[in-house]
Amino acid sequence: YFPFASQQEWQFASWLLHSRLSLTTIDSLLALDILQGIPLSFHMGKQLCACAEVLPSGPAWLCEELEPKSPTKHPVHLFYCQLLECLQSLLSHPLLALHISFIPQKVWMSAARVCLLQDALPPGATILGVILSLDKMNISVMTGNHVAHPVLIRLANIDASIHSKMSLHRYLLLALLPIPKFIHKNTHICGLLQD
Numbered sequence: 001y002f003p004f005a006s007q008q009e010w011q012f013a014s015w016l017l018h019s020r021l022s023l024t025t026i027d028s029l030l031a032l033d034i035l036q037g038i039p040l041s042f043h044m045g046k047q048l049c050a051c052a053e054v055l056p057s058g059p060a061w062l063c064e065e066l067e068p069k070s071p072t073k074h075p076v077h078l079f080y081c082q083l084l085e086c087l088q089s090l091l092s093h094p095l096l097a098l099h100i101s102f103i104p105q106k107v108w109m110s111a112a113r114v115c116l117l118q119d120a121l122p123p124g125a126t127i128l129g130v131i132l133s134l135d136k137m138n139i140s141v142m143t144g145n146h147v148a149h150p151v152l153i154r155l156a157n158i159d160a161s162i163h164s165k166m167s168l169h170r171y172l173l174l175a176l177l178p179i180p181k182f183i184h185k186n187t188h189i190c191g192l193l194q195d
Helices: 007-018 023-030 045-054 083-091 111-120 187-194
Strands: 061-066 076-081 130-134 137-139 146-155 172-178
Touching: 007 045, 023 045, 076 083, 083 146, 083 172
Parallel strands: none
Antiparallel strands: 061 076, 076 172, 130 146, 137 146, 146 172
């Protein structure tokens, strides 16, 4: 839980950072007598922010302009993160640390092949199961009402008992696949191109 001393301190710091409290209000809260008996590694809002700035930032976003063969109304941009950076971010997430299993399990009949692959890996290495999901979504805030398919990534190694807990952030946004608006005389062709 670096740079924080414990999981409890990390949870408290996370709550403070996600709350919309000002630094002055955080200073007032941390100065309360009830919190003086609790050993925290930060005692002021600025110290808390300094600790937060040491934390890893997560996967960086990249953008590429695509050039479809058919003309479009607007330029087509693909926004994405590097796959390995997303996997590293999921593997290093402190809330998921206790819920990730690296022991191979045979779940389906085709998993026999996966077990053979696992046996061929060097000692200490394992196969990570990756699950991708996507759905159409309107991105209306400050984008001119564009539409995209968000591609989400999740590790299959995460325990089934926490799959439904949204607060654990077990999914990461990997990419936004654009849905361009094509220019063509025939509206049926435009519809086929967009699909």
